Amino acid sequence: NTNNVLDALSQGGLSEEPVQQQIEAAESGGGATWNIVPSAGKKIKKSKKKVQGRRKSAASCSRGTDNDDDEVGDDQSGQGGRAERQREHPFIVTEPGEIARGKKNGLDYLFHLYEQCAEFLSQVQNIAKERGEKCPTKVTNQVFRHAKKAGATYINKPKMRHYVHCYALHCLDEDISNAIRKSFKERGENVGAWRQACFEPLLALAGRQGWDIDGIFSSHPGLSIWYVPTVLRKLCHAQCSNLAVVPKSVSSFAGATTSHSY
Amino acid sequence: NTNNVLDALSQGGLSEEPVQQQIEAAESGGGATWNIVPSAGKKIKKSKKKVQGRRKSAASCSRGTDNDDDEVGDDQSGQGGRAERQREHPFIVTEPGEIARGKKNGLDYLFHLYEQCAEFLSQVQNIAKERGEKCPTKVTNQVFRHAKKAGATYINKPKMRHYVHCYALHCLDEDISNAIRKSFKERGENVGAWRQACFEPLLALAGRQGWDIDGIFSSHPGLSIWYVPTVLRKLCHAQCSNLAVVPKSVSSFAGATTSHSY
DNA sequence: AGAAGGACCAGTGGTCCGTA
DNA sequence: AGAAGGACCAGTGGTCCGTA
Numbered sequence: 255n256t257n258n259v260l261d262a263l264s265q266g267g268l269s270e271e272p273v274q275q276q277i278e279a280a281e282s283g284g285g286a287t288w289n290i291v292p293s294a295g296k297k298i299k300k301s302k303k304k305v306q307g308r309r310k311s312a313a314s315c316s317r318g319t320d321n322d323d324d325e326v327g328d329d330q331s332g333q334g335g336r337a338e339r340q341r342e343h344p345f346i347v348t349e350p351g352e353i354a355r356g357k358k359n360g361l362d363y364l365f366h367l368y369e370q371c372a373e374f375l376s377q378v379q380n381i382a383k384e385r386g387e388k389c390p391t392k393v394t395n396q397v398f399r400h401a402k403k404a405g406a407t408y409i410n411k412p413k414m415r416h417y418v419h420c421y422a423l424h425c426l427d428e429d430i431s432n433a434i435r436k437s438f439k440e441r442g443e444n445v446g447a448w449r450q451a452c453f454e455p456l457l458a459l460a461g462r463q464g465w466d467i468d469g470i471f472s473s474h475p476g477l478s479i480w481y482v483p484t485v486l487r488k489l490c491h492a493q494c495s496n497l498a499v500v501p502k503s504v505s506s507f508a509g510a511t512t513s514h515s516y
Numbered sequence: 517n518t519n520n521v522l523d524a525l526s527q528g529g530l531s532e533e534p535v536q537q538q539i540e541a542a543e544s545g546g547g548a549t550w551n552i553v554p555s556a557g558k559k560i561k562k563s564k565k566k567v568q569g570r571r572k573s574a575a576s577c578s579r580g581t582d583n584d585d586d587e588v589g590d591d592q593s594g595q596g597g598r599a600e601r602q603r604e605h606p607f608i609v610t611e612p613g614e615i616a617r618g619k620k621n622g623l624d625y626l627f628h629l630y631e632q633c634a635e636f637l638s639q640v641q642n643i644a645k646e647r648g649e650k651c652p653t654k655v656t657n658q659v660f661r662h663a664k665k666a667g668a669t670y671i672n673k674p675k676m677r678h679y680v681h682c683y684a685l686h687c688l689d690e691d692i693s694n695a696i697r698k699s700f701k702e703r704g705e706n707v708g709a710w711r712q713a714c715f716e717p718l719l720a721l722a723g724r725q726g727w728d729i730d731g732i733f734s735s736h737p738g739l740s741i742w743y744v745p746t747v748l749r750k751l752c753h754a755q756c757s758n759l760a761v762v763p764k765s766v767s768s769f770a771g772a773t774t775s776h777s778y
Numbered sequence: 779a780g781a782a783g784g785a786c787c788a789g790t791g792g793t794c795c796g797t798a
Numbered sequence: 799a800g801a802a803g804g805a806c807c808a809g810t811g812g813t814c815c816g817t818a
Contacts, residue, residue, distance in 0.1 A: 340818090341781090341782050341783070341817090341818070342782065342783090343782095344780075344781050344782070345781080345782095385753070386749060386750065386752065386753025386754075386756065386757075387749070388744075388749070389730065394810075394811085395809075395810055395811075396809090396810090410782080410783055410784085411783085411811085411812085411813090412782075412783050412784085412812090412813065412814090413781095413782065413783065415811090415812075415813075416781095416782090416783095416813090444779090444780065444781090445780080445781075446780065446781075468651065481811075481812090482650075484812075484813090487648060487649070487650070488648065490648065491647070491648025492648075494648065495648075602798090603797090603798070603801085603802050603803070604802065604803090605802095606800075606801050606802070607801080607802095656790075656791085657789075657790055657791075658789090658790090672802080672803055672804085673791085673792085673793090673803085674792090674793065674794090674802075674803050674804085675801095675802065675803065677791090677792075677793075678793090678801095678802090678803095706799095706800065706801090707800080707801075708800065708801075743791075743792090746792075746793090
């Protein structure tokens with residue numbers, strides 16, 4: 255029950271941060287412990303956004319065990335008026351199994367976040383089914399909100415979307431993914447460079463499947479819950495059309511979309 | 517090519533309204549002709565809403581035949597400054613095969629609109645695939661927009677959503693659907709009463725399938741492209757839970773959600 | 779400089795309610 | 799009164815850019 259509860263809070267203190275049961279549920283059950291927690295807080299948030307309002311009418315129709323579920327948490331707003339949660343430590347390129355040292359997080363931890371999100375989605379789906387509400391099939395805003403309420407404040411949409419294609423490569427060809435991690439670690443590359451490098455083997459893989467990136471995502475159970483990133487979709491389409499049209503945000507690839515290395 | 521192009525424009529004039537090729541494509545190919553067109557125009561619209569802007573970047577990546585597709589139409593705004601399209605004639609309860617007379621539309625026509633939407637969705641999907649964009653699986657706002665641009669100005673979201681469950685019953689058990697139409701026509705009931713009556717047999721049907729209304733919709737090809745109406749979902753859940761919680765908008769059913777007639 | 783994520787924005791699902 | 803649908807609204811997908 256309490257084994258790796260502290261995954262999210264191991265190095266770096268902030269132990270007064272309430273640890274939610276929901277995080278335990280979202281933990282996959284492995285044994286690893288990563289260093290995750292950011293530098294000590296010093297900022298005081300002000301807005302506190304009490305929006306979210308408008309409880310759905312007729313919410314009383316479910317009975318028994320499920321009547322709160324979405325209401326967990328509500329804490330992380332200035333408990334003692336002091337420690338406000340800070341940014342996560344930045345990622346560094348680590349090899350499989352390697353724990354990042356210092357104020358850094360490793361890539362095993364990054365991929366672990368995707369699995370936590372899957373578990374949070376599963377919780378949201380269960381709640382929705384109990385209540386007879388529309389049931390999401392993807393990691394939506396609602397899931398991110400649920401994760402946050404459940405205390406997993408280190409999970410957020412921009413981060414997860416940013417690295418989806420890296421996780422995709424990890425799912426679809428772990429050997430290649432691992433090889434790239436090792437090579438980029440050796441070369442001392444930063445996370446951004448590693449992230450960019452994950453596109454190429456994914457594209458090669460997609461090419462072997464008729465460039466059907468949606469099909470590739472939806473066929474893999476761990477991947478099917480993630481939206482296909484726009485950039486990846488565009489790269490696949492550009493490759494398929496053999497046109498060197500590359501969106502601005504991957505312009506470091508520009509001119510190399512046809513057959514050369516990139 | 518030109519056989520039932522005028523389905524949408526048969527009785528009621530307004531022949532100066534441009535008939536779009538896209539409508540032809542969206543016609544299912546049957547032979548029936550309904551009376552659809554509203555009373556002659558007299559209102560002048562003012563806003564004209566030229567929004568929609570922001571063409572997606574890198575739109576040039578598709579080649580050949582598809583480069584406009586979303587741009588069709590653009591006409592129906594005060595062509596000669598005169599006839600502005602008016603409301604559709606209201607629906608009346610008709611038996612299968614019966615043509616509504618006077619300034620009315622019949623239920624075969626209503627169901628035909630659902631099939632036109634399916635065809636418009638299919639067109640939107642083809643365009644999206646050609647362009648390598650995200651491909652909708654349901655009748656979304658984008659599809660309604662496409663339908664409107666293609667000249668099918670009589671299709672709109674509130675109307676289609678309003679009668680989805682009636683179409684569902686028509687798809688899932690045409691015999692029962694037809695029987696209700698005949699009976700309600702005989703009794704001289706209005707469309708609202710007929711619409712309400714469509715819930716009950718649908719619920720009975722859902723009960724036989726474990727109240728899995730999402731599963732029922734997604735298993736039927738013509739139905740899977742429609743969102744399950746919120747009211748129907750709530751009714752199924754209430755029945756499943758044997759609780760008499762009925763949303764306000766179907767309160768004419770109130771007190772009858774457990775076992776009695778309704 | 780490289781990176782994390784709050785917060786914004788255009789377009790969505792949903793449907794109310796002013797209209798005819 | 800009964801009904802059609804413009805138009806609004808809360809919450810979405812997507813990601814920029816002020817922040818650290």
